[in-house]
Structure formats: structure tokens, C-alpha cells
Amino acid sequence: MRINKERLVMISVQGTIVKPEHSGRHAVAHDGKPFMLPGTGGITYNVKVGDPVFGWAADHVEPGVSTILDQEKRDSGQNRGYNFYACIGNEARVVSGDAKGAKGIVTGHHGGAEHVLIDFPDEVLEKLTLDDKILIKSFGQGLELLDYPDVHVYNIDPNLFEKLGIEEKDGKLFVPVVAVVPSYLMGSGIGSTSMGTGDYDIMTADQDVLKEHGLLDLRFGDIVYIKDYDNSYGRCYRKGAASIGVVIHSDCKYAGHGPGVTIFMTSAKPLIEPVLNPDANIGKILRIGRYRD
Structure with a gap:
């Protein structure tokens, strides 16, 4: 299949790990029952790509590491840029802290929360902190199938x-x-x-x-x-x-x-x-x- 891979640009974007937030109050499920459970953000140690999406005592849980440009700029154009540039399959690299130099892979975007999700090996998760910075080699936006314009x-x-x-x-x-x-x-x-x-x-x-x-x-x-x-x-x-x-x-x-x-x-x-x-x-x-x- 012919694609325009050689015409795509690779640009760095950098984010930080999301600090989990919660109201501390009950929410209401689709069946009318109240619930109060963990949700998005942070470093999720025991939920990974390949695990079932059902059955967790959680709501909207994100596997691996949840990242954002900046906690204070969630709704900014810069954070939207961070989400846009990062593509599934991109290489991510820790650039601060004890895990500096370790590499992972982008696994998706979570809208609403505006998070970029990244998979890292267990030994890296153990070294990461919520203050660490992660650089992504963004590559993919602008991809075209040259024989399938539709x-x-x-x-x-x-x-x-x-x-x-x-x-x-x-x-x-x-x-x-x-x-x-x-x-x-x-x-x-x-x-x-x-x-x-x-x-x-x-x-x-x-x-x-x-x-x-x-x-x-x-x-x-x-x-x-x-x-x-x-x-x-x-x-x-x-x-x-x-x-x-x-x-x-x-x-x-x-x-x-x-x-x-x-x-x-x-x-x-x-x-x-x-x-x-x-x-x-x-x-x-x-x-x-x-x-x-």
C-alpha cells in the first residue's frame, strides 16, 4: 500500500504525568446506583495494554501512564497540540528523574480528560514520579493513503x-x-x-x-x-x-x-x-x- 510516509515530519512534544483528580463525592451510574471509584490519571501499575477493559473497580481507568502538557493548561491550545501531535505507536522517552532515558510507546488519546496514554515496562513504572517529564517523537499526522483519497x-x-x-x-x-x-x-x-x-x-x-x-x-x-x-x-x-x-x-x-x-x-x-x-x-x-x- 502506498503511503506518504517519507513526507511526514517528526516533531518533539513534551508533557508531564497527570496528577489524579477526584471530587471525593459519589457519582450516579446508568442504572441509577451511586458509585465512588478511582478514575483517570496518574501511573497505573496493574492495568496494561492487553488486559480486559471490563471488570475493574474503577471508572474510565487508563492503562499505563497518563500524560498532559501541563496540569494548569488542560484546556489550552498547547495541550490540544500535545494531544494532536502524539500518535499511537510513537516513541516516548522519559527526560527527567530516576527513569531518565527509558522508552515507552503512545497507546491513545483520551478526550474530555485530554490525556495522552503511554505504555512503559514495569521497571520504568517503578522509577517514575508524578513530576517527571516525557518527550514524544510525534510522527503520523498528515498520513495519506495515496491510492485511496476517500x-x-x-x-x-x-x-x-x-x-x-x-x-x-x-x-x-x-x-x-x-x-x-x-x-x-x-x-x-x-x-x-x-x-x-x-x-x-x-x-x-x-x-x-x-x-x-x-x-x-x-x-x-x-x-x-x-x-x-x-x-x-x-x-x-x-x-x-x-x-x-x-x-x-x-x-x-x-x-x-x-x-x-x-x-x-x-x-x-x-x-x-x-x-x-x-x-x-x-x-x-x-x-x-x-x-x-
Whole structure:
């Protein structure tokens, strides 16, 4: 597949580890029950790419290390720039503290929180502190499929993209995915036009529907196909469209929420087809998280 990899620019961006925040009060779940649980941010030691997204005593938990440009600049253009430039599969390097020099891999963007998520080995997690700085070699935004102008690609390092096992046949692209998500299950994030940052959620209030579509076994890092959803210029339902993304955060208890998906490929036209493959996980492809050698 021909891509414009040699025309992409690699630019450094640098962030810091997010200090977890919480109101200390109960919230209300989609079933009307109150809950008070850990959520986003920090260094998450025991939740990694490859782990199940369901079953944690948490809400919106982010695997690995959650980063942001600056805690005080969450809603600034600079932080949006940090989220935009960082792509799934990019190399991240610790540039301060006891873990200085250690390397990790970007695994996704979490919208709303505006976090960039990074996987590091256990020995690095043990050395990191919440004051450490992490530099990312951003590379990927601007990626194009030269023979498929109606297929848009965002948020992914081209070196990872080339390892996904996508096949071309009869003018279409066949993409290995773990599961197919019906459009009616997509929730929080619909209507966003920030295609180069963030994610949107697979709603999980109806467990029977999740079971029907094989979604209860989803893991962090899984690649999924979202049917009839166009992410070309905003997130919207469009019959025949398709979007491909990576599962980046856990299940959530709020109405309209669930495991988050960062989109990296989409078309408004019926040009993308799913090929079910249980190994379609960025952790397995990159040997990170639970799949680290």
C-alpha cells in the first residue's frame, strides 16, 4: 500500500504525568446506583495494554501512564497540540528523574480528560514520579493513503500502520479487527469535530447486546471496526461508512459511556471491510503491555 510516509515530519512534544483528580463525592451510574471509584490519571501499575477493559473497580481507568502538557493548561491550545501531535505507536522517552532515558510507546488519546496514554515496562513504572517529564517523537499526522483519497487516516505512527496487515482487494481495504461494533452502541464523543485528538465510547448499559456482538471480551489495545460511522470531518452516523480505532480506556458507569476508542482510519464510502482476527491488538503487534517479551 502506498503511503506518504517519507513526507511526514517528526516533531518533539513534551508533557508531564497527570496528577489524579477526584471530587471525593459519589457519582450516579446508568442504572441509577451511586458509585465512588478511582478514575483517570496518574501511573497505573496493574492495568496494561492487553488486559480486559471490563471488570475493574474503577471508572474510565487508563492503562499505563497518563500524560498532559501541563496540569494548569488542560484546556489550552498547547495541550490540544500535545494531544494532536502524539500518535499511537510513537516513541516516548522519559527526560527527567530516576527513569531518565527509558522508552515507552503512545497507546491513545483520551478526550474530555485530554490525556495522552503511554505504555512503559514495569521497571520504568517503578522509577517514575508524578513530576517527571516525557518527550514524544510525534510522527503520523498528515498520513495519506495515496491510492485511496476517500480513506482518511489520523493519529497513528506510519511504522505501526504498516504492521497492521491491511490487504487490498477489488478497490477496498480489508483490516484485521477483534470485533465489529454496531453504530447504535456509540455514545460519548458523538458530534465531536476534533478528529486528531480524543476518542469516543462504546456504550455498555445493555450487556446482552455487548454479548451478542462479542464485545464483553474486549481488551486495551484491541483494534475494532465501527460500522456505519464516519469520522472524516466529525463523528456522525452514515450508512455504508466505516471507522477503525484502538480501545484505549476501560468501561465506564456513566450513561452513554463505556470503553473509549481512538480512531485512526475512516471513510464515508464503503471502502473498508473488517477481517475478524483475535490477534488484532497493538500490544501484540508492538510487543508492549501484557505482550511484552
